[in-house]
Amino acid sequence: MSDCPFCKIASGQIQAKLLHHDEQCVAFADINPQAPFHALVIPRRHLVNLNELSTADEGLAGHLLAVAAQVARAGGVAESGWRASFNTNREGGQVIWHLHLHVLGGRQMGWPPG
Ligand code: AMP
Ligand code: ZN
Secondary structure, three states: OOOOHHHHHHHOOOOOOEEEEOOOEEEEEOOOOOOOEEEEEEEOOOOOOHHHOOHHHHHHHHHHHHHHHHHHHHOOOOOOOEEEEOOOHHHHOOOOOOOOEEEEEOOOOOOOOO
């Protein structure tokens, strides 16, 4: 997607503070952090959100979660605790239309989420 900001981060056209990259995904610091540690994990492939995910993508979905756990450990929040969130569509709070997994930590999270 030529006009997608996260495709541009994945391809290096837009700079981000990269935390992890491999052939399937990229992780980077959120530009507007909502917690002391706030990273995003995205697939390199443009998917809009979880509504587009099929059983054919199970490997990718599992990989995104494993990388989220890895960046949480590297970010020092694994022991204290962290939250992973896929915001999906308008009522899910999604504003960037490329699938991304939020990794938030470093403070007490509220429940239920807002
Ligand atoms: P969502 O509301 O789930 O769509 O979240 C989109 C997230 O992307 C927000 O937390 C933004 O701060 C973050 N974001 C948007 N543009 C960038 C960027 N260029 N680099 C890093 N994070 C970004
Ligand atoms: Zn994209």
